[in-house]
Amino acid sequence: MQFKALEYLEAIYKYKNFTKAAEALFVSQPAISAAIRKLEEEFNVKLIIRTPKKVIFTPEGEAFITKISPILKELREIEWDMLAKSQKQKKTLHLGLSPTAPPDIVHGIYQYFLPSLSENEEVSFDEGGAYYHIAKISNGEVDVAINVIPENISDFSVASIPLYQQEICLLIHENSKLAQYDKIPIQLLSTTPIVSLGASSYLPKRLEMEAAKRNIHLKVTSKHVHQTSYIEEILIGGSSGIINVDKNNIPRALYAHKSLVTRPFQEPMFLTIGILYRKDSQLQPLTKKILEFIQEAAKLSVQKQQIAEKPSKK
Template identity: 25%
Template sequence: MDLRQLKFFVEIARHGNFTKAAETLNIAQPALSIAIQKLEEELELVLFNRQKRKVALTAEGEVLLTHAERILDDLRAADMEMADLKGLGMGEVRLGITPMISTYFFPAIIHDFTRQYPRLHISVSGEGAGSIQKMISQGELDMGVIAGGLIPENLEVRHILREEVMVCVPADHAFTRRRAVRYADFAGEPLIMFKEGYYQREMLLEIFKELPGAQPNIVFETNLFSLVKSLVKRGLGISTLLRMVAEDDRDLCAVSFDPPLHLDLMLAWKKGAYLSHANQAFVDFLMEQIRGYDRNRLAVR
């Protein structure tokens, strides 16, 4: 077997589909199928149970996947170490950021980082925190911003931000006359919520479980926070947004929960993985910017 075959094998295992894997790898599906067939013939093992639209790993395939992912991780680490020997004149940071934070907190940081390190390439993927965790674990991202809570044991984290989660309503809503909104009252309103995999949603649903008789009235779900804002303004329902987002829009009213709800954001990367000079430079730069951000917020208060 060779590295090309292993890479093909891992992509098919991730997608559970030859067509999607071929699209990701940017090769023709017949070529991918032939490569995997040759791999199975070389090993004299069946690696996938093939169905019409989906494939699943056999027991033998599961064993190979463990080795293949480790081999490809080691290869990526070797590539990064070799690049590091050339210094910070080159390198890449593959970063995952949740959409809301990428729009309201990170643009200035990314702008300033690229000005300080103009020859480093930074690519950003916008996903929910759950998807970012998975992509880091699978080696698709070097690091990413995830929400606090139960941190997986395979991730190394640094706390970067604590932000209040606000109830967001249109200007004519009755909640605008309150200093704070009880969770049971919020649950009874028509709710526009983020889809599964977004930590704000998971936090609220866990709180609702502890409230007797609280059944959230979800009327719309989306992963687009800009759509959330627009629909709240139009009166379809109410929602939650981080304070930095809610306070930036004069057409929305933001009210605290009773008691207040906060979201902790962490920068995470795979524990034990090699952190390239480019990635370490980004971590150091971000943490320095966070210290300045915190000082500025305290000064304003």
């Protein structure tokens, strides 16, 4: 009998819903279902009955939750006591950021989250592409990342929380011939030299998929591991790159490069931006704190965009 399974059962009892319990604990719904099923098999008794509308605890389930709730409370108090005794040890949150992570959220972390930390807490930032962060999270080197959620995310031991969409755009110099277009015909990519990011980024793979759907062969001239050299080649070499942008925010990667501009495609393409973290892991308090902060910051950012998009009354 695992402590985690008992916590899952308690959350289901509280919310009477597997999905809400999973969201509250930052775990996947299948993980909760599997843990409860294993618990029932271990005791050879049915604890829960799932109906289309709600979850019902059996008499055995009610009796069991009544007995374990005070035990769980006591175990948490012991855990908090041990954490309090270890406060002198520095707690480090390893946070991954995409170069095009939503500026509103990133600025919120700098302005509000970091100042809220205690003297024994700190954040270590790690910038990179989606696949880079997925590998780091899987290895335990990154706790949480704000990045693109690949379509094949289920292939990895990484959980995700979608936040919102960013549009895929062409990144070009303002003097490029392509800058005359308000929206770029994707067919032009077969004759336009393209600078690509390496395998650590999901964006090139997504562009290849979109091009293949339309029988377009991309003219990729070079690949870069780092964003700095990637942008430098576009600035100096006259090539074009691909970037995902939030229409109401200038990408952080472009702050220092005013001569670079973005153009959307005639056929819009979007990526899902969200939170990545290790699937079904026991989340530390600081990790839970940043997850909650990012989700709240994303909600405020969306509200801000909706207000900005409302037509003003004359």
